[in-house]
Amino acid sequence: MPGWVRWAGALLAALLALPLAGLLSQVDWAEFWALITSRSAFVSLELSLRSSLAATICSLIIGVPVALVLARGGIPDVVLKVVRTLVLLPLVLPPVVGGIALIATFGRRGLVGSLVLPFGVEIGFTTLAVIMAQTFVAMPFLVLTLEGALRSRSTDFEAVALTLGASPTRALWAVTLPLLWPSLLTGTVLTFARALGEFGATITFAGSLEGVSRTLPLEIYLQREIDQRAAVALSILLVIVATVIVAIAYQAPGGPAANRRDRRLGAPARSGLDEASTTAPAAVVPDRAITVRDDAAPHDAVPVSPARLSDTKPSATPTDPVPLDAHIVLTERDIDVRLRAAAGETVAVIGPNGAGKSSVIDAISGLLDLDAGKIQLGDTVLDHPDARVRVPAQRRGIARLGQNPLLFPHLDLGANVAFGQRMAGKSRREALAAATTWLIRTGSGGLDRRLPREVSGGQAQRAAIARALATSPRLCLWDEPFAALDVESAPRQRELLAAHSRGRTAVLITHDLADVRALADRVVVIEAGRVVQDAPVVEFLAAPAPGFAASFVGT
Numbered sequence: 274m275p276g277w278v279r280w281a282g283a284l285l286a287a288l289l290a291l292p293l294a295g296l297l298s299q300v301d302w303a304e305f306w307a308l309i310t311s312r313s314a315f316v317s318l319e320l321s322l323r324s325s326l327a328a329t330i331c332s333l334i335i336g337v338p339v340a341l342v343l344a345r346g347g348i349p350d351v352v353l354k355v356v357r358t359l360v361l362l363p364l365v366l367p368p369v370v371g372g373i374a375l376i377a378t379f380g381r382r383g384l385v386g387s388l389v390l391p392f393g394v395e396i397g398f399t400t401l402a403v404i405m406a407q408t409f410v411a412m413p414f415l416v417l418t419l420e421g422a423l424r425s426r427s428t429d430f431e432a433v434a435l436t437l438g439a440s441p442t443r444a445l446w447a448v449t450l451p452l453l454w455p456s457l458l459t460g461t462v463l464t465f466a467r468a469l470g471e472f473g474a475t476i477t478f479a480g481s482l483e484g485v486s487r488t489l490p491l492e493i494y495l496q497r498e499i500d501q502r503a504a505v506a507l508s509i510l511l512v513i514v515a516t517v518i519v520a521i522a523y524q525a526p527g528g529p530a531a532n533r534r535d536r537r538l539g540a541p542a543r544s545g546l547d548e549a550s551t552t553a554p555a556a557v558v559p560d561r562a563i564t565v566r567d568d569a570a571p572h573d574a575v576p577v578s579p580a581r582l583s584d585t586k587p588s589a590t591p592t593d594p595v596p597l598d599a600h601i602v603l604t605e606r607d608i609d610v611r612l613r614a615a616a617g618e619t620v621a622v623i624g625p626n627g628a629g630k631s632s633v634i635d636a637i638s639g640l641l642d643l644d645a646g647k648i649q650l651g652d653t654v655l656d657h658p659d660a661r662v663r664v665p666a667q668r669r670g671i672a673r674l675g676q677n678p679l680l681f682p683h684l685d686l687g688a689n690v691a692f693g694q695r696m697a698g699k700s701r702r703e704a705l706a707a708a709t710t711w712l713i714r715t716g717s718g719g720l721d722r723r724l725p726r727e728v729s730g731g732q733a734q735r736a737a738i739a740r741a742l743a744t745s746p747r748l749c750l751w752d753e754p755f756a757a758l759d760v761e762s763a764p765r766q767r768e769l770l771a772a773h774s775r776g777r778t779a780v781l782i783t784h785d786l787a788d789v790r791a792l793a794d795r796v797v798v799i800e801a802g803r804v805v806q807d808a809p810v811v812e813f814l815a816a817p818a819p820g821f822a823a824s825f826v827g828t
């Protein structure tokens with residue numbers, strides 16, 4: 274950080290601290306306690322806290338979905354632009370204009386107010402009006418904080434949750450919101466603080482009736498006319514309340530202070546804003562927090578019998594394997610590929626960068642819509658645009674693993690592996706027991722209680738393999754699963770996957786001939802979105818197609 278940045282910070286602190294000092298210099302300390310404990314002060318403070326809390330809850334209920342839509346889209350662009358403008362409007366408008374707008378809508382003679390008045394419902398000049406005014410001005414703080422956090426994160430974790438069987442709503446609760454927690458906390462505090470300090474819209478729309486709509490800022494304004502000493506004392510009270518709220522939020526788990534402590538310990542931040550913790554391949558990121566080597570060694574503190582720690586034999590019989598027949602047409606990406614795998618067969622897909630390999634498996638797993646063609650797994654048609662058939666990703670029974678293990682950072686390894694079974698309706702106890710078994714099978718026994726950031730890249734990848742297999746998938750999609758591992762770990766993991774792939778139908782994308790030799794039954798070569806060779810491994814190795822395939826084999 275350049276040194277002058279600190280001076281800018283000091284100037285800003287002076288700008289904020291000096292007025293506070295000015296305020297403190299005006300306090301009548303002899304009367305201070307009596308002034309802040311007066312009945313009117315108590316009533317207005319209590320109303321402020323209650324209404325701000327209600328406004329914050331309203332903001333969360335409306336603001337979280339709005340932030341998701343703004344960040345992730347899913348509605349027409351023009352509607353999106355209108356929503357964004359509406360959200361920003363209260364930030365730009367003077368609050369008094371907001372108050373006038375609210376009274377013109379919900380007042381006795383307003384657009385909506387006049388419609389509900391015959392039913393005896395009056396909104397203006399009530400506590401409800403206070404809450405509405407506070408929500409109106411405060412909600413944008415929540416929406417903008419969350420939208421920023423969501424935009425800076427990829428959706429990879431949500432995609433994993435879907436392929437593990439979570440519905441979009443379950444993925445939102447189990448993955449998106451927990452990962453968003455630090456930003457959610459910050460946004461909630463900002464919203465509460467803004468609601469607490471709200472004045473202009475409130476006095477215009479709700480008036481200043483003691484116990485009904487006279488919040489603390491309004492009481493301060495009133496006292497300014499009557500007794501300057503009381504106004505100063507109540508201002509100090511408001512400053513204290515705001516400071517306590519910010520301090521509590523700052524220290525809360527996942528808050529800024531907690532994140533700084535984590536960073537000092539060398540662990541990646543838990544913030545949803547931290548891209549390194551969400552998109553970088555864990556196996557290649559040097560992580561000072563890594564304390565365990567990728568040698569299937571047990572956690573020192575967890576006594577587990579060595580015999581139980583690593584058992585790479587696939588003791589769970591795969592469900593009856595089914596064949597895959599996929600014709601994938603993605604017009605915009607100029608991809609037209611026919612990919613078939615017999616029941617229990619592993620098909621390696623190779624091709625140069627940009628050939629379309631990842632797009633093909635995105636389409637098979639249900640993360641990308643087909644433009645034409647058909648995907649069939651066993652007797653089930655998964656995708657057939659002509660027949661308007663489309664099975665969503667979470668109901669396809671397809672496991673997927675890429676080079677980044679993408680273990681959910683807020684769950685320990687046991688809970689990560691149990692995730693798919695939980696989504697399938699298994700009880701927590703049952704799913705965790707199965708997860709322990711799968712971790713042992715994949716050589717990660719004893720690591721159930723570790724968080725992903727507390728294990729090595731290789732161990733994380735083993736756990737990701739366990740998580741994928743624990744769902745009993747009908748098809749496995751392996752997308753360069755060893756690309757991020759070092760030369761020592763890769764062969765061990767290859768062996769592990771070979772043991773567990775036997776008898777399963779699988780598609781493997783790879784740039785490594787060793788993967789083809791160890792894992793594949795057949796090879797499909799894709800170049801520029803088209804299949805240029807489809808042959809059994811022996812035939813492919815003996816006579817690779819000219820071009821990419823020939824240089825891949827080294828002939």
Ligand SMILES: Nc1ncnc2c1ncn2[C@@H]1O[C@H](COP(=O)(O)OP(=O)(O)OP(=O)(O)O)[C@@H](O)[C@H]1O
Binds near residue numbers: 626628631
């Ligand atoms: N999100 C996207 N939107 C539009 N086009 C895309 C997108 N992602 C990839 N493409 C295009 O689709 C084509 C196939 O890309 P894809 O990532 O499937 O190739 P790949 O064979 O997996 O490459 P690599 O080996 O580099 O991962 C490329 O032309 C690429 O530019």
